[in-house]
Amino acid sequence: MMRKLFKFPGGLHPPQHKEESTKQSLRAAILPKRLVLPLHQHIGEAAKPIVTIGERVLKGQMIAKADGYVSAPVHAPTSGIIHAIDIFPIPHPSGLSAPCIVIDSDGLDEWCQRVPQAEYQYTPPSHLRNLIRNAGIVGLGGAGFPTFIKLNPTPGKVIDTLIINGVECEPYITCDDMLMRERADEIISGAQIMRHALHADHVIIAIEDNKPQALEAMKIATRGTDIEVIAVPTKYPQGGEKQLIWVLTGKECPSDGLPFQIGIVVHNVATAAAVHRAINLGEPLISRIVTVTGSATQQPANLEVLLGTPVNELIEQCGWKDNPDRIIVGGPMMGFALHTPSVPVVKTTNCVIAAAQKDVSPPSPVMPCIRCGECAAACPVSLLPQQMYWHARAKEFDKIQDYKLFDCIECGCCAYVCPSNIPLVHYYRFAKTEIWAQEREKEKANLARQRHEARLARIEREKQEREARAAQKKAAAAEGKASAIAAERQAEVQAAIERAKSRRDQQRGKAEQMWQQGGRYNNEKEKQAEIQAALNRAKEKKELQFTAPKNIENLTPAQLQQIEEAEARRRRLAQATPPPTNNE
Ligand code: SF4
Numbered sequence: 299m300m301r302k303l304f305k306f307p308g309g310l311h312p313p314q315h316k317e318e319s320t321k322q323s324l325r326a327a328i329l330p331k332r333l334v335l336p337l338h339q340h341i342g343e344a345a346k347p348i349v350t351i352g353e354r355v356l357k358g359q360m361i362a363k364a365d366g367y368v369s370a371p372v373h374a375p376t377s378g379i380i381h382a383i384d385i386f387p388i389p390h391p392s393g394l395s396a397p398c399i400v401i402d403s404d405g406l407d408e409w410c411q412r413v414p415q416a417e418y419q420y421t422p423p424s425h426l427r428n429l430i431r432n433a434g435i436v437g438l439g440g441a442g443f444p445t446f447i448k449l450n451p452t453p454g455k456v457i458d459t460l461i462i463n464g465v466e467c468e469p470y471i472t473c474d475d476m477l478m479r480e481r482a483d484e485i486i487s488g489a490q491i492m493r494h495a496l497h498a499d500h501v502i503i504a505i506e507d508n509k510p511q512a513l514e515a516m517k518i519a520t521r522g523t524d525i526e527v528i529a530v531p532t533k534y535p536q537g538g539e540k541q542l543i544w545v546l547t548g549k550e551c552p553s554d555g556l557p558f559q560i561g562i563v564v565h566n567v568a569t570a571a572a573v574h575r576a577i578n579l580g581e582p583l584i585s586r587i588v589t590v591t592g593s594a595t596q597q598p599a600n601l602e603v604l605l606g607t608p609v610n611e612l613i614e615q616c617g618w619k620d621n622p623d624r625i626i627v628g629g630p631m632m633g634f635a636l637h638t639p640s641v642p643v644v645k646t647t648n649c650v651i652a653a654a655q656k657d658v659s660p661p662s663p664v665m666p667c668i669r670c671g672e673c674a675a676a677c678p679v680s681l682l683p684q685q686m687y688w689h690a691r692a693k694e695f696d697k698i699q700d701y702k703l704f705d706c707i708e709c710g711c712c713a714y715v716c717p718s719n720i721p722l723v724h725y726y727r728f729a730k731t732e733i734w735a736q737e738r739e740k741e742k743a744n745l746a747r748q749r750h751e752a753r754l755a756r757i758e759r760e761k762q763e764r765e766a767r768a769a770q771k772k773a774a775a776a777e778g779k780a781s782a783i784a785a786e787r788q789a790e791v792q793a794a795i796e797r798a799k800s801r802r803d804q805q806r807g808k809a810e811q812m813w814q815q816g817g818r819y820n821n822e823k824e825k826q827a828e829i830q831a832a833l834n835r836a837k838e839k840k841e842l843q844f845t846a847p848k849n850i851e852n853l854t855p856a857q858l859q860q861i862e863e864a865e866a867r868r869r870r871l872a873q874a875t876p877p878p879t880n881n882e
């Protein structure tokens with residue numbers, strides 16, 4: 299049954315320039331003397347070196363391990379000596395340099411031990427994913443996303459369809475076309491392994507109808523299987539993941555979403571071939587097919603190139619014809635011009651275009667936007683490129699996001715058709731970069747605020763703990779003091795009781811003694827004498843009270859005279875008072 303195909307909006311039909319590089323068969327590039335391997339050749343975290351300078355490594359040996367979940371290891375593409383681990387220029391639009399491992403080839407091309415995985419059908423998908431991960435395989439269509447992650451859907455998510463992308467819609471690029479023509483079996487083998495890992499029911503291989511030989515080869519390779527090979531109409535950017543899903547299934551991938559959310563996973567044909575080599579041959583990703591083309595090359599071709607090979611050496615192998623005006627990595631729509639041709643081929647390098655002056659017309663002057671709407675008509679994502687351009691120019695980054703800036707796949711269709719030659723995609727890239735930078739700043743500020751708040755909370759907590767400890771100490775001290783005071787009081791009370799008791803005992807003893815003494819008086823005369831003696835003692839005591847005036851040192855003579863007179867009066871009065879009798 300013929301599959302119904304759907305049309306996506308917009309798109310272009312630019313000149314293809316594919317014939318130049320498909321006249322020759324695939325061939326291996328010359329082994330270079332020195333290979334430069336960037337640690338960051340994929341989306342995610344850069345790999346971490348695990349070798350040292352001067353160490354000998356074998357072909358296929360891991361030299362940098364994945365650093366984090368979204369990361370991929372790097373392997374030695376040939377045997378040789380580690381010459382340096384340092385910063386070198388890399389193929390990037392910024393022209394910046396990045397950490398790389400440099401290997402001096404020993405010319406022996408000696409493999410490390412390769413361990414193929416027999417009978418993948420009986421191997422658990424998780425083990426297959428680990429092998430694919432350790433082989434350093436990333437998306438070879440240009441995106442560079444670690445492949446094992448796309449083979450590891452969210453638990454509970456059913457992947458219904460696996461699409462193998464052989465569309466290759468950008469002009470000039472033919473590496474996938476040649477791979478399908480010459481290594482169709484490897485692609486099918488890799489597709490079956492990926493299908494097993496995903497438990498996918500359907501597998502579709504999509505190829506643009508401008509590649510009849512590739513279509514034929516893939517159809518032959520899929521005979522006897524239920525894999526569908528579908529020819530899709532030639533139109534740029536048909537190879538975009540979301541556009542291809544729409545064309546084949548009529549399903550729309552959610553904005554800001556990923557294909558697995560609608561039960562579909564898309565992998566490039568070259569990625570499928572790399573998976574086959576990793577599982578069935580035990581070979582990590584150390585080489586890839588690169589299209590070398592452009593008017594400045596004598597013999598455009600597709601070469602199997604070891605990763606790390608300098609781009610200028612690669613062009614050299616196809617022969618320089620003219621002085622290139624610029625060297626582009628990737629296609630003319632989504633690629634970028636190199637700042638220097640001495641950068642290495644990396645996992646995502648699918649095409650090198652040495653463009654002569656005649657290929658590249660001098661940049662046309664940029665004119666004001668005439669609001670013609672051509673850009674909106676060409677956009678395959680149905681965005682409003684003109685409005686996004688105004689907001690990007692005005693740096694109104696909030697407003698540009700309302701126009702779904704992040705749905706833009708940077709295909710360049712809008713800029714291609716713009717009659718005013720406005721480099722629209724540059725504006726969108728600038729806006730995206732600014733928004734990411736602002737988000738990073740915001741994130742940093744949030745982290746700093748959280749740290750500051752946590753610090754204040756800690757200081758407050760420590761203060762409260764200190765205060766609680768001091769209060770506890772004080773309470774304990776107060777308790778100790780109170781009990782000491784209570785004990786002291788208790789002791790005082792006890793002492794007073796003891797004193798009172800002692801006094802009472804003394805008085806009792808005295809009374810008893812007196813009573814006993816009273817019993818000893820033998821006659822009345824002795825008794826009277828004793829009474830009289832007591833009376834005399836009392837009298838003396840009383841007199842003494844009157845005869846010892848106090849605090850008289852500072853008195854005047856007149857005052858002293860008055861006191862003397864008063865004392866005399868008291869004495870007289872006392873003498874006039876009759877003495878007490880023994881009956882009183
Ligand atoms: S195509 Fe160019 S000139 Fe026309 S509306 Fe878009 S940005 Fe403006």
Ligand code: SF4
Pocket residue numbers: 673676677678679680681682683705706707708709710711712713722723
């Ligand atoms: S670059 Fe973005 S805005 Fe322009 S056509 Fe492509 S998807 Fe649309």
